[in-house]
Amino acid sequence: MTISHSSIVEKAVDATARATPVSVARRVRGLSDRAIAWLFIAPAITLLLAINIFPLLWAVYLSFTNYRANRPNAPVQGVGFGNYQRVLNDPDIWQAMQTTAHFVFWTIVLQTVIGFTLAYLIDRKFRGHAFWTTIILIPMMLSPAVVGNFWRFLYEPQIGLFAYAVSLVSGIPTSDIQMLGNVTLAPWAIIIVDTWMWTPYVMLICLAGLRSIPDYIYEAAEVDRASPWRQFWSITVPMALPFIMLAVLFRGIENFKMFDMVTLLTGGGPGSVTEVASITLKRAAFESWATGRASAFAIILFVAVFGLANIYVKALNKVKQR
Amino acid sequence: MQKTSKALFGLATAFVMSSALPNLAKADELTLCWAAWDPANALVELSKDFTAKTGTQMKFEFVPWTSYADRFLNELNSHGKLCDLIIGDSQWIGGSAENGHYVKLNDFFDKEGIKMDDFVPATVVGYSEWPKNTPNYWALPAMGDVVGWTYRKDWFEKPELQKEFKEKYGHDLAAPKTYDELKQIAEFFQKRQIDGKTVYGASIYTERGSEGITMGVTNVLYDWGFQYENPKKPYDMEGFVNSDDAVKGLEFYKSLYDCCTPPGSSNVYMVESADAFKSGQVAMQMNFAFTWPGLYKDEKVGGERIGFFPNPAEKAHFAQLGGQGISVVSYSDKRDAALQYIKWFAQPDVQAKWWELGGFSCLNSVVNAPDFAKSQPYAQAFLDSMAIVKDFWAEPSYASLLQAMQKRVHNYVVAGNGTAKEALDGLVKDWSDVFKDDGKI
Numbered sequence: 020m021t022i023s024h025s026s027i028v029e030k031a032v033d034a035t036a037r038a039t040p041v042s043v044a045r046r047v048r049g050l051s052d053r054a055i056a057w058l059f060i061a062p063a064i065t066l067l068l069a070i071n072i073f074p075l076l077w078a079v080y081l082s083f084t085n086y087r088a089n090r091p092n093a094p095v096q097g098v099g100f101g102n103y104q105r106v107l108n109d110p111d112i113w114q115a116m117q118t119t120a121h122f123v124f125w126t127i128v129l130q131t132v133i134g135f136t137l138a139y140l141i142d143r144k145f146r147g148h149a150f151w152t153t154i155i156l157i158p159m160m161l162s163p164a165v166v167g168n169f170w171r172f173l174y175e176p177q178i179g180l181f182a183y184a185v186s187l188v189s190g191i192p193t194s195d196i197q198m199l200g201n202v203t204l205a206p207w208a209i210i211i212v213d214t215w216m217w218t219p220y221v222m223l224i225c226l227a228g229l230r231s232i233p234d235y236i237y238e239a240a241e242v243d244r245a246s247p248w249r250q251f252w253s254i255t256v257p258m259a260l261p262f263i264m265l266a267v268l269f270r271g272i273e274n275f276k277m278f279d280m281v282t283l284l285t286g287g288g289p290g291s292v293t294e295v296a297s298i299t300l301k302r303a304a305f306e307s308w309a310t311g312r313a314s315a316f317a318i319i320l321f322v323a324v325f326g327l328a329n330i331y332v333k334a335l336n337k338v339k340q341r
Numbered sequence: 342m343q344k345t346s347k348a349l350f351g352l353a354t355a356f357v358m359s360s361a362l363p364n365l366a367k368a369d370e371l372t373l374c375w376a377a378w379d380p381a382n383a384l385v386e387l388s389k390d391f392t393a394k395t396g397t398q399m400k401f402e403f404v405p406w407t408s409y410a411d412r413f414l415n416e417l418n419s420h421g422k423l424c425d426l427i428i429g430d431s432q433w434i435g436g437s438a439e440n441g442h443y444v445k446l447n448d449f450f451d452k453e454g455i456k457m458d459d460f461v462p463a464t465v466v467g468y469s470e471w472p473k474n475t476p477n478y479w480a481l482p483a484m485g486d487v488v489g490w491t492y493r494k495d496w497f498e499k500p501e502l503q504k505e506f507k508e509k510y511g512h513d514l515a516a517p518k519t520y521d522e523l524k525q526i527a528e529f530f531q532k533r534q535i536d537g538k539t540v541y542g543a544s545i546y547t548e549r550g551s552e553g554i555t556m557g558v559t560n561v562l563y564d565w566g567f568q569y570e571n572p573k574k575p576y577d578m579e580g581f582v583n584s585d586d587a588v589k590g591l592e593f594y595k596s597l598y599d600c601c602t603p604p605g606s607s608n609v610y611m612v613e614s615a616d617a618f619k620s621g622q623v624a625m626q627m628n629f630a631f632t633w634p635g636l637y638k639d640e641k642v643g644g645e646r647i648g649f650f651p652n653p654a655e656k657a658h659f660a661q662l663g664g665q666g667i668s669v670v671s672y673s674d675k676r677d678a679a680l681q682y683i684k685w686f687a688q689p690d691v692q693a694k695w696w697e698l699g700g701f702s703c704l705n706s707v708v709n710a711p712d713f714a715k716s717q718p719y720a721q722a723f724l725d726s727m728a729i730v731k732d733f734w735a736e737p738s739y740a741s742l743l744q745a746m747q748k749r750v751h752n753y754v755v756a757g758n759g760t761a762k763e764a765l766d767g768l769v770k771d772w773s774d775v776f777k778d779d780g781k782i
Contacts, residue, residue: 089418090440090737111748176604177622193604200607202756286550289607290756291748305411307741308418 075321082314089308102315112316114291115299121206122213122295123274127267129214134221135263139255141222142229152226159219167283170212174198174284205285205293212280217273221266228262229255261339268331275324296320370398371678374413374424375665377403379635380484383698390694391685397678406611407551410740417442417670425673426682428483428665431467436737437668438471443479444669449680450478455687461485463730464703468666473735480666481683482703484631487651487726488560488661490523491618491636492516492625494648496535505529516650520564520593523625523653527601530624542601543625544617545594546610547755553610554754555733555746556661557627558594560652563659563731565590576782578772583765586656591761595754607755618642629663630726633719634699649722651729662730664701703727738775745771 050058082102086095106112137155141148158166173181182196198208232254240250278297281287287294300320304313373388375381381403388399402423404412410430416423417437429437437443446469450457457465457478464482471479496502497514506514510525517523527542534540546557559567566586571577581587598606603622606613611628615635618626619642637643652660667686669679685691692704696716701723702708714721734742746768753764776782 089414089436091418091420092441174605195604197605197607200605200755202758282550286548286608288549288751288755290549290752290758292756302744305415306744307738309741 078314078317081311082318084311086311087308088304088310098311102312103319105312106316106319111291112296112299115294115296118206118292118294119275119277119296122210122277123271125210126213126217126274127270129210130218130221130270131263131267133214134218134266135225135259137218137222138225138229141226155222156219158216161216163216163279164283166212166216167280170208170215171199171284174208199285200289202289202292205289209277209281209284209293212284213274213277216280217270221270224262224266224269225259228259231262232258261335264331264335264338268328268335271331272324272328275320369396369678370400371425371675371682372400372402372423373426373428373682374402374404374416375428376409377405378631380631380700383695383700386698387691387695387700390691391682394685395681397681399682410551417672420672422670422672422674424670425675425679426667427670428667429480430665431662431732432735432739432743434468434471434479434666435735435739438477438479439737441671444671444676444680446478446481446669446683447476449683453684453687455481455684459705461703461705461708461727463662463727464664464666467662467730467732467735468664468703471735480668481687482664483667483686483700484664485701485703485708485723485727486629486631486662486664487723487730488556488627488663489630489633489652489722489726490516490625490627490650491633492526492648492650493621493623493642493646495646496530496540496624497648499535502529516648517653520561520653520655524593524597524601527597527625531601538621540621541603541617541623543597543627544606544609544614544623545597545602545627546614547598547602547606547751548608548610548613549747549751549755550608551610552733552743552747553608554751555743556610556663558591558746558750558754559731559733560627560659560661561594561597562587562590563661564652564655564657565593566656569734576773576776578769582769582772583762587765588761590655591750591753591765594750595757595761598754630701630719630723631663633723634717637718647718649719651722651726658729659731660726660729662732664703736779738779741775741778742772745775 173179176182182193186193198204285293460482468482469478469480503514531542546553568581614628615632617623689706692702692707696702749764749768752758
């Protein structure tokens with residue numbers, strides 16, 4: 020005998036209804052839609068408050084104190100804006116912010132240009148495009164720890180493939196191609212790895228944008244004898260722009276927090292040339308245990324990212340409305 | 342009815358007993374926390390004797406060196422109960438003592454007749470005392486360690502190389518006793534072809550992220566006359582940290598990095614240095630003594646091919662102390678059992694076995710035994726090195742002090758920014774700021 024799926028569900032619902040005590044059923048029946056809605060979202064809101072909002076507020080409180088997590092028994096004293104003043108006057112922190120801005124700027128520029136170009140090419144739907152799309156997406160699917168270690172070996176001057184390839188093209192001996200130990204090259208070594216890993220992500224978003232443009236617009240343009248170049252600048256770019264901007268927003272926020280890749284590749288060195296804000300923050304919070312000062316720095320970073328992201332989202336909305 | 346009551350009582354008793362049994366078993370178990378490395382494996386082997394003698398099971402929590410400090414300092418700061426015993430790094434002693442993480446062991450030592458005079462004095466100061474040079478003990482010296490050197494004895498013994506070296510420098514190619522000699526040897530081997538392979542002079546510490554380059558630089562700076570502070574005025578660092586001699590020492594370290602290290606040596610610490618040696622890349626290698634037993638056993642570079650020597654001398658003769666003491670965590674519920682482990686570990690026969698298994702004992706009766714120097718090929722170098730040790734700050738704020746030094750010296754040695762004088766002047770400023778924050782100056 021075969022029992023249909025719907026009959027099983029119906030039986031389960033009946034069984035649940037029968038098992039529900041009358042008092043509970045009456046209470047639920049008496050609730051308004053609004054109350055039931057609150058009942059459903061209450062667990063999510065509670066979790067959000069406990070995991071996101073409370074720690075944020077706690078960090079704000081700590082940022083005004085001299086609290087050190089490794090000295091829990093020491094008296095906690097308020098220091099007003101002392102921590103903020105110190106963070107904002109610390110040349111090392113400004114150096115880290117500059118380094119971060121450098122990474123964010125160049126990774127976004129490279130990832131957007133390469134990502135959009137790849138998306139544009141993939142969108143031509145040539146033979147085997149699905150296969151190449153999958154191949155291109157592989158770096159994005161790897162863990163940053165794997166990518167960091169993998170590229171550390173690639174950059175190795177004596178045995179690394181990267182040094183070998185550069186040497187083959189330029190004629191420079193491999194032992195002189197020290198990507199991670201050279202002050203000028205080390206930041207670029209990290210930018211290259213991040214670009215390699217995350218360009219596929221930008222490509223995917225851009226591809227979604229390109230695929231969302233209706234064919235009839237291009238057909239109309241062709242009727243009007245618009246050149247492919249004109250079609251690209253007047254149709255493709257403007258219509259894909261909100262998607263490109265969205266990718267830039269996501270990558271910008273992510274790269275502002277860049278930590279694992281830098282730690283694995285250079286540890287912040289040589290000297291401090293690759294010490295990004297997140298590494299400085301981690302050292303202050305979990306190595307020096309200057310919890311109050313680290314909280315102030317974290318709040319400043321949060322406000323900076325939040326503020327910039329807000330301005331950017333407003334710009335994005337304007338572009339979308341056009 | 343009576344039978345039913347008895348049966349119920351019996352069942353209840355059985356239930357209570359069965360639920361209590363796991364707790365009893367748990368009380369007979371101790372957790373020891375340490376880094377995951379060769380000596381830890383030796384300790385697992387050694388601890389089987391403790392279990393056999395007392396019935397207490399030993400559980401081990403070992404984490405890689407890269408996360409050792411993060412993991413266990415977090416554990417201690419959060420008053421965690423994971424570790425009953427901890428073999429904590431020497432620099433942690435100040436913070437762990439002042440923040441109440443470790444049990445003070447003076448009364449226990451007195452009661453059990455454990456005397457600190459029985460241990461190598463430098464290890465007592467380095468691993469056990471806080472404040473330094475006062476009889477306040479927070480750990481039992483457990484694992485002696487020091488930065489020293491290994492060299493390719495087989496390359497040094499090649500007749501053609503010996504001849505060429507002597508003609509060039511006027512003395513024999515042998516384990517160096519001074520830094521001039523060390524640099525000559527390193528230059529001699531740099532980019533030389535040996536057995537059809539390009540080899541390099543020396544592998545030295547340059548790691549930026551944790552403590553690597555500091556351990557390497559201080560190892561050299563001490564010999565040039567660098568001092569952490571004015572011996573007559575604590576925390577007075579001007580003219581000591583950045584003395585002319587210290588500047589020359591730092592310049593020497595950079596010159597060694599520039600002239601004689603393999604390509605891609607900008608982030609080298611214990612593992613990378615040992616790897617450079619094991620893969621036959623370098624003639625000499627700076628590394629902690631704990632790596633020596635493993636290297637000696639290595640099929641390619643060990644045995645007759647490897648030699649060991651203590652840090653060379655310059656104006657003074659010192660070496661950077663490594664190693665750790667074993668402490669009882671004050672948040673443990675099993676303090677008494679943990680103290681029993683320390684009592685057992687301090688016994689001379691246990692310490693002798695510890696050395697045999699690959700641990701580095703700090704007990705005088707072991708290291709001063711007549712046959713100790715010949716007990717292992719590296720024993721003499723270890724003994725000579727432990728006689729000249731000096732340690733980094735062990736202040737509660739050691740991590741901030743370490744971060745400042747990592748940044749300043751890496752910036753000069755590896756990145757090539759500024760001068761040695763500027764690096765050390767900057768270090769004095771950074772360290773002064775840390776001590777001002779601590780209210781010590």
